[in-house]
Amino acid sequence: LFGEVPQATPVAVFKLSNDFKDDPNPMKVNLGVGAYRTDEGQPWVLPVVKKVEKLIVADNRLNHEYLPILGLPEFRSSASKIALGEDSPAIQENRVGAVQCLGGTGALKMGAEFLRRWYNGNDNMKTPVYVSAPTWENHNSVFANAGFKDVRPYKYWDAEKRGLDLAGFLGDLETAPKHSIFVLHACAHNPTGTDPTHVEWMQVAEVMERRKLFVFFDSAYQGFASGCLDKDAWAVRYFVTQGFEMFCAQSFSKNFGLYNERVGNLTIVARDADNVRRVLSQMEKIVRVTWSNPPSQGARLVAITLNTAELFAEWKDNVKTMADRVLLMRASLQAKLQALGTPGTWDHITQQIGMFSFTGLNRVYTHTHTHTHTHLLSHHIRCCYCLLSVLLPGDSLYLYVQYQSN
Numbered sequence: 487l488f489g490e491v492p493q494a495t496p497v498a499v500f501k502l503s504n505d506f507k508d509d510p511n512p513m514k515v516n517l518g519v520g521a522y523r524t525d526e527g528q529p530w531v532l533p534v535v536k537k538v539e540k541l542i543v544a545d546n547r548l549n550h551e552y553l554p555i556l557g558l559p560e561f562r563s564s565a566s567k568i569a570l571g572e573d574s575p576a577i578q579e580n581r582v583g584a585v586q587c588l589g590g591t592g593a594l595k596m597g598a599e600f601l602r603r604w605y606n607g608n609d610n611m612k613t614p615v616y617v618s619a620p621t622w623e624n625h626n627s628v629f630a631n632a633g634f635k636d637v638r639p640y641k642y643w644d645a646e647k648r649g650l651d652l653a654g655f656l657g658d659l660e661t662a663p664k665h666s667i668f669v670l671h672a673c674a675h676n677p678t679g680t681d682p683t684h685v686e687w688m689q690v691a692e693v694m695e696r697r698k699l700f701v702f703f704d705s706a707y708q709g710f711a712s713g714c715l716d717k718d719a720w721a722v723r724y725f726v727t728q729g730f731e732m733f734c735a736q737s738f739s740k741n742f743g744l745y746n747e748r749v750g751n752l753t754i755v756a757r758d759a760d761n762v763r764r765v766l767s768q769m770e771k772i773v774r775v776t777w778s779n780p781p782s783q784g785a786r787l788v789a790i791t792l793n794t795a796e797l798f799a800e801w802k803d804n805v806k807t808m809a810d811r812v813l814l815m816r817a818s819l820q821a822k823l824q825a826l827g828t829p830g831t832w833d834h835i836t837q838q839i840g841m842f843s844f845t846g847l848n849r850v851y852t853h854t855h856t857h858t859h860t861h862l863l864s865h866h867i868r869c870c871y872c873l874l875s876v877l878l879p880g881d882s883l884y885l886y887v888q889y890q891s892n
């Protein structure tokens with residue numbers, strides 16, 4: 487029955503984690519997966535999460551009944567509120583809706599499925615979807631799998647200057663067909679760690695508004711870039727103030743450390759309450775045939791935290807602890823590279839933000855400098871904040887790096 491099924495290629499980042507687990511080398515460090523690690527190289531369960539988990543277990547009123555199709559109402563509203571801000575004009579005007587989704591990936595999927603069915607008339611399969619070059623590799627597949635036939639890259643990264651290719655980015659916005667969908671990283675761009683400045687975001691918004699392009703934010707790292715939720719949501723909030731109707735996929739995997747609970751939210755900003763109502767009614771249909779209704783544990787945990795003043799404050803503190811460590815690791819890595827007299831300039835390590843860094847290392851350089859490595863497949867390697875702990879013992883590296891196809 488299944489004799490003709492071809493073997494699919496493994497998902498690179500998960501394959502890498504498995505290879506890493508199987509490797510007996512005591513010097514190994516996994517720089518592939520985008521998950522926070524402590525000084526000991528271990529996952530971190532946020533103290534606030536532990537606290538709220540206890541509250542949930544002790545609460546006799548809770549049960550395991552199905553949630554509503556669109557998810558836990560108090561989770562959806564509080565999640566949208568941290569993306570758009572307490573005083574968001576769109577929230578005040580009652581033109582924001584939300585769907586609880588399975589992680590950030592689920593929120594992107596839900597948005598993509600809706601857009602393919604209902605955005606831009608009948609021919610929407612041909613509507614171009616633009617994703618940054620490079621981007622988190624799943625962006626391409628999520629939109630292609632939703633039925634979009636034309637998923638294209640937009641210029642983003644200038645390898646030469648190791649920074650944003652603003653002219654290229656704006657140029658692609660200018661020439662994109664009207665109504666094209668643009669996936670924008672809200673902050674801490676994955677994998678380059680390079681975001682537009684406020685002025686650059688304003689330029690992007692101006693072109694998108696003028697050319698009638700659809701804004702689909704992917705916000706997977708709110709709080710991780712700067713340690714401040716409001717700062718990291720600046721771009722999303724700016725677009726709302728400019729009157730855009732848009733989507734914002736939110737992930738709570740990283741900023742709550744709830745990777746395996748699959749907590750996500752799709753925030754919808756529309757023209758008015760009636761539009762939101764109709765959009766949500768169609769989203770409900772899509773959820774029903776996709777996951778029917780979402781799981782409760784992670785969403786409860788996030789909702790309780792966001793809706794309780796002391797817990798919210800504690801969470802913000804926990805997020806800052808993670809963000810600060812990321813910044814410290816960047817500075818330490820840069821200092822160590824410089825102290826070792828490593829050829830080249832390393833300012834980009836501290837200029838980039840968030841979990842990821844485009845080191846600019848190429849294959850030959852890494853060979854000679856690190857003595858030993860595995861899985862180095864491209865000129866651009868992606869690594870995360872724990873690099874420093876790799877550099878310390880004897881200055882010999884044993885890198886597990888993720889292949890970046892763009």
Ligand code: PLP
Nearest residue numbers: 520589590591622676706737739
């Ligand atoms: N978007 C980006 C840019 C990401 O880096 C990730 C995860 O690495 C996601 C979305 C998906 O997040 P989740 O694990 O919540 O599905």
